Amino acid sequence: MTASTRVSKTLAFNIGPHHSSTIGPFRMRVETDGEVVYSCKPDVGYLHRGVEKIAEKMTWTGFLPYTDRIDYLSAVHCNLAYALAVESLAKLDVPERASYIRVLVSELNRIASHLLAAGVLANQLGANTVLMYALRDREKINNLFEMLCGARLTYNYVRIGGVAADVTDGFIEKSYEFIEYLLPKLKEYHDLLSNNRIFVGRLANVGEISEKEAIACGQSGPILRASGVKFDVRKSRPYCVYQKFDFDLPVGSGEVGMAGDAFDRYIVRMREIEQAASLIRQTLDTLPAGSFSTTLPRIFKAPKGEAYSMIESPRGTFGVYVASTGEKHPARVKFRTPSFAVLNLFPQILQNVPLSDVSTILGSLDIMVSEVDR
Amino acid sequence: MTTELNAISPMAAYVASFFDFSAPAWTMMVAAITIHWFVLLLPPVALMGYLDRKVGADVQMRIGPNRVSPFGIFQFLADMLKLFFKEDAGPDAQEGWLFRWGVVASIGCVFLAIGSIPMSESWVLSNLDAGIVCVIAALAFSSLCLFWAAYSAQSQWSVLSAFRILAMIASYLVPLVVSLISPILIAGGPSFEKIIAAQGGAPWKWIIFHNPGSMLSGAAMFLSLQIWQARGPFDLFKSPGEIAGGLAAEYSGARLGLVGFLEYLSLFLASAFIVTTFFGGWQTPFNLESFGRAANLVEWLVFMTKIFVFVFVSTWIRWSLPSLRIDQIVNLSWRILVPIGLAGGALTSIWMVIFKAGGAGNFL
Numbered sequence: 250m251t252a253s254t255r256v257s258k259t260l261a262f263n264i265g266p267h268h269s270s271t272i273g274p275f276r277m278r279v280e281t282d283g284e285v286v287y288s289c290k291p292d293v294g295y296l297h298r299g300v301e302k303i304a305e306k307m308t309w310t311g312f313l314p315y316t317d318r319i320d321y322l323s324a325v326h327c328n329l330a331y332a333l334a335v336e337s338l339a340k341l342d343v344p345e346r347a348s349y350i351r352v353l354v355s356e357l358n359r360i361a362s363h364l365l366a367a368g369v370l371a372n373q374l375g376a377n378t379v380l381m382y383a384l385r386d387r388e389k390i391n392n393l394f395e396m397l398c399g400a401r402l403t404y405n406y407v408r409i410g411g412v413a414a415d416v417t418d419g420f421i422e423k424s425y426e427f428i429e430y431l432l433p434k435l436k437e438y439h440d441l442l443s444n445n446r447i448f449v450g451r452l453a454n455v456g457e458i459s460e461k462e463a464i465a466c467g468q469s470g471p472i473l474r475a476s477g478v479k480f481d482v483r484k485s486r487p488y489c490v491y492q493k494f495d496f497d498l499p500v501g502s503g504e505v506g507m508a509g510d511a512f513d514r515y516i517v518r519m520r521e522i523e524q525a526a527s528l529i530r531q532t533l534d535t536l537p538a539g540s541f542s543t544t545l546p547r548i549f550k551a552p553k554g555e556a557y558s559m560i561e562s563p564r565g566t567f568g569v570y571v572a573s574t575g576e577k578h579p580a581r582v583k584f585r586t587p588s589f590a591v592l593n594l595f596p597q598i599l600q601n602v603p604l605s606d607v608s609t610i611l612g613s614l615d616i617m618v619s620e621v622d623r
Numbered sequence: 624m625t626t627e628l629n630a631i632s633p634m635a636a637y638v639a640s641f642f643d644f645s646a647p648a649w650t651m652m653v654a655a656i657t658i659h660w661f662v663l664l665l666p667p668v669a670l671m672g673y674l675d676r677k678v679g680a681d682v683q684m685r686i687g688p689n690r691v692s693p694f695g696i697f698q699f700l701a702d703m704l705k706l707f708f709k710e711d712a713g714p715d716a717q718e719g720w721l722f723r724w725g726v727v728a729s730i731g732c733v734f735l736a737i738g739s740i741p742m743s744e745s746w747v748l749s750n751l752d753a754g755i756v757c758v759i760a761a762l763a764f765s766s767l768c769l770f771w772a773a774y775s776a777q778s779q780w781s782v783l784s785a786f787r788i789l790a791m792i793a794s795y796l797v798p799l800v801v802s803l804i805s806p807i808l809i810a811g812g813p814s815f816e817k818i819i820a821a822q823g824g825a826p827w828k829w830i831i832f833h834n835p836g837s838m839l840s841g842a843a844m845f846l847s848l849q850i851w852q853a854r855g856p857f858d859l860f861k862s863p864g865e866i867a868g869g870l871a872a873e874y875s876g877a878r879l880g881l882v883g884f885l886e887y888l889s890l891f892l893a894s895a896f897i898v899t900t901f902f903g904g905w906q907t908p909f910n911l912e913s914f915g916r917a918a919n920l921v922e923w924l925v926f927m928t929k930i931f932v933f934v935f936v937s938t939w940i941r942w943s944l945p946s947l948r949i950d951q952i953v954n955l956s957w958r959i960l961v962p963i964g965l966a967g968g969a970l971t972s973i974w975m976v977i978f979k980a981g982g983a984g985n986f987l
Contacts, residue, residue, distance in 0.1 A: 607865070
């Protein structure tokens with residue numbers, strides 16, 4: 250075929266699997282007319298490890314470290330969701346102190362994840378300094394987790410029946426210090442991003458998701474709340490001891506543009522950081538004494554039956570379904586991951602948008618590829 | 624002979640003044656170009672690369688280059704050496720020489736422009752009567768060379784990059800030309816010699832502080848030059864997040880090094896251009912009569928100091944702001960910079976009619 254006959258009205262190309270606007274190996278087949286994207290097909294599976302199938306060959310407790318890898322930026326939540334499902338199946342009682350610690354660590358991890366989400370979004374818009382700031386603050390959380398369980402990324406900290414180790418006085422003190430440190434630092438992010446005309450201009454009215462669309466496509470978490478739906482598993486189906494704490498749900502209201510646009514998703518996450526900080530302070534203030542874990546039998550076998558648990562991970566509703574035949578290993582484990590649901594949006598949200606908004610939208614959706622592919 | 628040579632190239636005449644014997648003019652020209660390129664231009668440009676990385680590292684709470692030589696100053700040499708020995712690969716569909724030589728041609732254009740900007744009283748390769756016009760032409764042409772390179776690479780990202788370069792040319796060129804009305808009016812002509820003669824060493828004698836109109840023009844010029852450099856918040860055609868680096872992604876090895884070199888050379892030209900037209904050029908605030916020929920060195924140092932202030936500001940902007948979307952850049956230039964530049968020119972002409980061409984500094 251010669252060059253002159255090679256006439257096409259559209260330009261088709263791949264974004265990914267390795268592209269600086271995708272976090273992790275994630276590929277999109279994009280067709281554009283000049284700079285305007287008119288169709289976008291996500292292609293997933295580059296990071297598929299078959300975690301759900303692996304579970305069927307592992308013991309109930311032995312599978313826990315694998316859940317860390319489902320969403321390595323909020324490993325605590327994956328641990329917790331699985332542990333809660335197994336506990337409800339086995340009707341295990343979790344000590345109160347363990348529940349408090351679970352709230353504490355999951356809020357710490359939520360801050361870490363949201364900070365990185367803001368940093369990555371800024372990085373995709375060319376402000377990579379903010380990513381460095383985010384990493385700086387996230388490092389403090391990693392240090393806290395290192396004190397707690399020795400790991401900095403995949404913690405394997407929440408266990409079936411409790412947590413892996415008790416919190417120490419030093420940890421509590423450092424956590425208070427971290428909250429004192431973080432809240433003034435948030436102003437830096439607002440100065441660099443939220444009050445920056447360029448940043449607001451790039452996010453306002455970009456990739457807006459209406460309330461109806463968000464519900465229809467099964468969205469959850471900050472994306473759903475940014476579209477104006479006040480839904481959070483921590484409020485509507487409280488797990489651990491969330492019902493005892495006082496916190497708000499930030500909801501997007503279209504401050505700078507339409508409700509549910511990229512800016513709303515960004516600002517909802519930033520406000521959730523403040524709420525998470527307040528939750529951490531409340532748990533630290535009211536941490537009860539007692540045991541941090543129940544003792545499981547040497548060979549743990551969940552009774553026959555099935556159970557489903559859902560929690561609020563930084564990316565949304567994280568559900569775990571477990572089925573047992575009474576053996577020492579699960580019969581079936583299924584994860585409902587929030588990032589996978591986000592892909593439902595792609596055909597609608599990435600249509601007739603400028604190519605430069607694709608990275609903005611991807612960044613604002615905060616997709617975790619390891620969670621999509623599992 | 625010296626006066627003849629001076630008319631062609633003051634720099635060559637300066638070099639010739641060191642020799643008693645009479646050498647052919649072309650040898651003096653070669654010597655002048657070599658010295659201009661390797662002594663006056665490359666060291667500051669290399670320093671700019673170092674400054675960019677160090678300031679960027681400081682902004683981001685990193686350390687930056689610190690391994691090669693004290694404080695990592697010669698990191699660029701190691702980088703260049705490494706890039707030079709890497710494979711010179713390109714996309715299969717490339718249109719051969721356009722892709723391979725586009726970035727080199729672009730560097731050539733920028734160098735031509737720099738040659739007509741005086742770095743001191745006699746350190747200028749060529750004093751053109753229409754120096755400003757020459758520089759603007761070279762600026763536009765350097766972008767056009769990049770367009771050829773990007774378009775001939777024939778990969779999707781670089782084709783998008785090519786179209787973005789055209790949008791960028793449309794964005795910076797008009798506000799740039801319009802904002803130069805003020806200095807040309809004040810100096811009475813588009814030659815750099817005249818523009819520098821119209822200014823003085825002291826800040827209140829600079830064109831930027833001549834009147835409110837020239838201040839507006841200066842602001843418009845600064846921003847349009849930022850757009851031309853395609854650096855920092857205006858990285859339209861090199862945006863890594865949007866078009867995967869565009870043109871820069873297709874180059875490898877030594878040519879990739881040249882893309883990086885072009886960035887700093889452009890930064891030098893942009894800073895030198897605005898310093899000369901609005902901030903007094905090489906003019907020193909003190910009298911250099913007793914210095915003889917060494918006066919040129921002092922003037923060059925003053926000029927470089929001013930340039931590095933702009934380099935620092937540009938680097939600062941680059942590392943702290945998110946980049947603009949293509950429509951935001953076009954909006955900025957056509958709805959904000961062009962009116963500001965025009966208003967600046969109009970205000971300057973009104974001011975000159977009312978105050979008989981006197982600058983604000985005259986009232987001090």
